[in-house]
Amino acid sequence: MGNRRLSKRQPDPPTLEEFQARKDKKSNKKKEKVKKQTLVQEGSDKKKAKRQSPIEESSEKKKSKKHKKSKLNEEDSIVKDQKAREEKELPEVDLEELSKAKKSLFDEDEDDEQDEDEQLQDEFDVEQEYDYDDDEEADARQMFSDEEGDDFDLEELNASNMESLSKKLDEQEAQEAEEAEKELLEGEKLQPRVDVLRTEEEEQVLAQQPPDLTAVRTRMIEIVKVLDDFKNLAAEGKSRTDYLDRLLKDICQYFGYSPFLAEKLFDLFSPAEALEFFEANEISRPITIRTNTLRTRRRDLAQALVNRGVNLQPIGPWTKVGLQIFDSQVPIGATPEYLAGNYILQAASSFLPVIALDPQENERILDMAAAPGGKTTYISALMKNTGCVFANDANKARTKSLVANIHRLGCTNTIVCNYDAREFPKVIGGFDRILLDAPCSGTGVIGKDQSVKVSRTEKDFMQIPHLQKQLLLSAIDSVDSHSKTGGIIVYSTCSVAVEEDEQVVDYALRKRPNVKLVETGLAIGKEGFASYRGKNFHPSLKLTRRYYPHTYNVDGFFVAKFQKIGPSPHDDNQNSAREKEAAARREVEEEGIIHSDFAKFDDDEDEKYIQKSQKNSLLKKGVNPKAVKHGK
Numbered sequence: 001m002g003n004r005r006l007s008k009r010q011p012d013p014p015t016l017e018e019f020q021a022r023k024d025k026k027s028n029k030k031k032e033k034v035k036k037q038t039l040v041q042e043g044s045d046k047k048k049a050k051r052q053s054p055i056e057e058s059s060e061k062k063k064s065k066k067h068k069k070s071k072l073n074e075e076d077s078i079v080k081d082q083k084a085r086e087e088k089e090l091p092e093v094d095l096e097e098l099s100k101a102k103k104s105l106f107d108e109d110e111d112d113e114q115d116e117d118e119q120l121q122d123e124f125d126v127e128q129e130y131d132y133d134d135d136e137e138a139d140a141r142q143m144f145s146d147e148e149g150d151d152f153d154l155e156e157l158n159a160s161n162m163e164s165l166s167k168k169l170d171e172q173e174a175q176e177a178e179e180a181e182k183e184l185l186e187g188e189k190l191q192p193r194v195d196v197l198r199t200e201e202e203e204q205v206l207a208q209q210p211p212d213l214t215a216v217r218t219r220m221i222e223i224v225k226v227l228d229d230f231k232n233l234a235a236e237g238k239s240r241t242d243y244l245d246r247l248l249k250d251i252c253q254y255f256g257y258s259p260f261l262a263e264k265l266f267d268l269f270s271p272a273e274a275l276e277f278f279e280a281n282e283i284s285r286p287i288t289i290r291t292n293t294l295r296t297r298r299r300d301l302a303q304a305l306v307n308r309g310v311n312l313q314p315i316g317p318w319t320k321v322g323l324q325i326f327d328s329q330v331p332i333g334a335t336p337e338y339l340a341g342n343y344i345l346q347a348a349s350s351f352l353p354v355i356a357l358d359p360q361e362n363e364r365i366l367d368m369a370a371a372p373g374g375k376t377t378y379i380s381a382l383m384k385n386t387g388c389v390f391a392n393d394a395n396k397a398r399t400k401s402l403v404a405n406i407h408r409l410g411c412t413n414t415i416v417c418n419y420d421a422r423e424f425p426k427v428i429g430g431f432d433r434i435l436l437d438a439p440c441s442g443t444g445v446i447g448k449d450q451s452v453k454v455s456r457t458e459k460d461f462m463q464i465p466h467l468q469k470q471l472l473l474s475a476i477d478s479v480d481s482h483s484k485t486g487g488i489i490v491y492s493t494c495s496v497a498v499e500e501d502e503q504v505v506d507y508a509l510r511k512r513p514n515v516k517l518v519e520t521g522l523a524i525g526k527e528g529f530a531s532y533r534g535k536n537f538h539p540s541l542k543l544t545r546r547y548y549p550h551t552y553n554v555d556g557f558f559v560a561k562f563q564k565i566g567p568s569p570h571d572d573n574q575n576s577a578r579e580k581e582a583a584a585r586r587e588v589e590e591e592g593i594i595h596s597d598f599a600k601f602d603d604d605e606d607e608k609y610i611q612k613s614q615k616n617s618l619l620k621k622g623v624n625p626k627a628v629k630h631g632k
């Protein structure tokens with residue numbers, strides 16, 4: 001490269017005498033002009049020959065010949081003569097040399113550094129500009145003239161005018177640069193803006209036709225691009241809302257969400273990330289299993305399953321017990337290892353709250369909403385079957401699967417109970433740790449249950465959080481703040497809705513100043529929101545963790561970990577769940593959190609259960625219910 005550069009180095013400029021002597025040789029100006037053109041054309045042909053494909057080369061030659069022919073017709077004899085001389089004179093012709101010389105005079109710094117390839121490119125551009133009809137010929141001459149020194153005649157170059165010509169050239173260059181910049185800016189202004197929004201009429205026409213989902217998808221991607229760089233890409237007269245409305249409609253049509261839920265979920269992310277989230281919900285998460293360390297080790301389990309034709313690998317560095325199944329020649333829920341309780345089919349996200357809970361041996365732990373027992377059995381395993389785990393669930397039918405799993409996995413430190421968890425701590429309190437894996441809307445598990453896309457309504461996002469708040473307060477009140485090893489409450493949901501996550505936790509922090517949020521200790525997860533859509537939560541909400549299918553390939557999940565730092569004023573609250581609910585309702589109404597259209601409970605149906613429970617309670621106390629007056 002260095003050598004090639006050297007060979008391309010500009011020669012020194014000729015002296016004025018040399019130049020004058022050479023000038024004398026050229027008696028006929030007209031002949032010289034033709035000669036210049038011929039030289040340029042030939043030079044151009046030579047250079048093109050170096051770079052062009054054979055096809056291009058021959059077509060260029062044809063053009064060149066044609067061009068030359070027309071000129072030669074005009075000045076045939078002169079040119080013939082000239083051409084013959086040219087062959088001999090070429091080394092002596094100083095025009096090119098002079099051109100280079102002039103160039104070197106004005107571009108001193110540039111040339112040594114200029115890459116040969118760049119030079120070739122520049123030359124090629126000149127050739128491209130050089131064309132054949134008359135007007136363009138003038139342009140071509142202009143181009144040539146640019147190389148040679150523009151609108152001054154070469155013959156007029158002398159020591160006295162060199163400085164002024166140099167200045168002129170500088171000015172011209174500056175003007176050209178300015179014009180180029182202007183052109184560029186105008187070009188940018190004129191660049192067509194992405195116009196993906198249709199007019200109302202177009203929409204109406206399209207509404208009559210079957211939906212073109214490919215087009216919808218393309219438009220979603222285009223709109224996301226526009227929203228990402230709205231200033232530069234939005235079509236004139238269109239607002240951000242125009243694009244957002246269209247995008248949300250497209251999301252509903254393409255992915256099949258109700259407009260209400262689509263918007264709720266969309267609001268959690270940037271438009272681009274929202275699209276990723278919706279896409280990820282179209283597929284279920286990988287099948288994962290948890291090794292039951294009460295029975296086996298992960299390595300042994302993996303080996304046994306591999307021997308049965310299961311293709312698997314560890315889930316990730318954050319869990320020592322999880323395995324991801326890629327494919328299997330046997331049903332994973334019916335292998336001898338499964339029946340022996342060596343593992344449980346469990347979503348990876350379900351490991352997270354138990355890891356955060358960090359159960360210790362010999363503790364007293366409550367799993368408030370435990371069925372079907374994936375987390376209870378993990379807690380039990382981490383405690384190595386020591387201490388005691390109270391596995392509670394309000395749904396009696398579901399406690400069957402809870403009991404079955406507890407038996408299959410060999411958890412012997414567990415007590416199953418069936419209470420409305422709002423009854424705690426009246427039922428029993430003073431736990432070292434409590435896990436509240438709360439009932440939720442399931443917006444994190446749409447990949448598993450597509451019905452969520454259309455079944456969830458606004459009412460759900462008022463009712464469910466209301467229950468979650470009550471349960472969380474009960475959990476807090478049921479933990480022993482003086483526990484030597486714990487005093488921990490973990491709240492989790494498989495929902496990504498802020499109403500069920502940060503808003504519930506924030507409510508609990510305000511209602512129970514005797515708890516604080518602490519680090520979850522989880523190696524993965526995004527920070528919870530400390531503020532959301534203009535609503536500020538306690539800054540410590542950042543310690544909570546969010547999980548999304550598109551970021552960790554796990555179900556959408558939320559985990560918060562509290563430490564109880566003082567006794568609850570409500571610890572000795574003997575009120576029934578119903579009374580607690582009424583108290584909680586009063587509290588939230590005072591705060592204006594729950595709207596007045598909050599769903600009513602079915603009082604008649606509740607009355608039956610109340611009477612039944614009162615009857616049982618009296619029987620337990622050895623009192624004949626019939627002997628007690630109704631209403632007392």
Ligand SMILES: C[S@@+](CC[C@H](N)C(=O)[O-])C[C@H]1O[C@@H](n2cnc3c(N)ncnc32)[C@H](O)[C@@H]1O
Binds near residue numbers: 368369394
């Ligand atoms: C997300 S599931 C729990 C899953 C369980 N932790 C596991 O890992 O297998 C929520 C559970 O809460 C129960 N539940 C709903 N309301 C309840 C209440 N008031 N008290 C106790 N449990 C309740 C439901 O029956 C359901 O089994």
